[in-house]
Amino acid sequence: MRAGFVFAAVFLSVAAMSARAETPAAPPIFLVEDMGNARDQYVSSHLEPFAVYSGADRALDEDDIARFRQVDAARQRAVAAMPFFTGDLDADGRMTLDEYKLANLYESRDEAELGMKARFANFDRNGDGIVTLDEALKSPPLPRMPLAYGLSDTERVAALLALDPNKDGKLTEDEFKALLLSAFSFYDKNGDGALSKAEKAERAATVRQFREEQEKREKP
């Protein structure tokens, strides 16, 4: 009886030691950014938006992502329509080059460098000197800021679902919380729930390395 107990205790502590000795996989970069220094704050700052985008059942699935994509697509249409609505000064449903120039007099220098005429021509798909809403919506998007960590909001949420540990098509709040805790503990080596200076430095180095690799990929 006692021998059995000792054996079980030794077995359990060996199992625990080997689990600790195992090198945990580095968490995906989008869980490392904005990690801050405090575990509780890190977890709650991710769980709050999760409660919104995972829907009433508090579990993320493909339906939630489809809804997310729909919202994203609508926002992109709104962005594409924006130059038309801000440029059609007399609101007659037709934007001329003169209207466009006037509407964009005060824009930033960066945008001005792209060339007002060239940009107008980009909107004027049939080249008749008039831009309609339909043409604005069909125009190739203007260059925009590169995405942080190369992922749009929708892609981030989709990437989260891909992390589902039991692969049942749903990432529950508990599963997500466990992912967050393991991401934090990857850097919190002494497990005190806070990142020390050295632990912070390791996290910062990971982020820096990712950014450098990303820059290399973008500028070959």
Ligand SMILES: [Ca+2]
């Ligand atoms: Ca007009």
Ligand SMILES: [Ca+2]
């Ligand atoms: Ca036209």
Ligand SMILES: [Ca+2]
């Ligand atoms: Ca799951």
Ligand SMILES: [Ca+2]
């Ligand atoms: Ca720590």
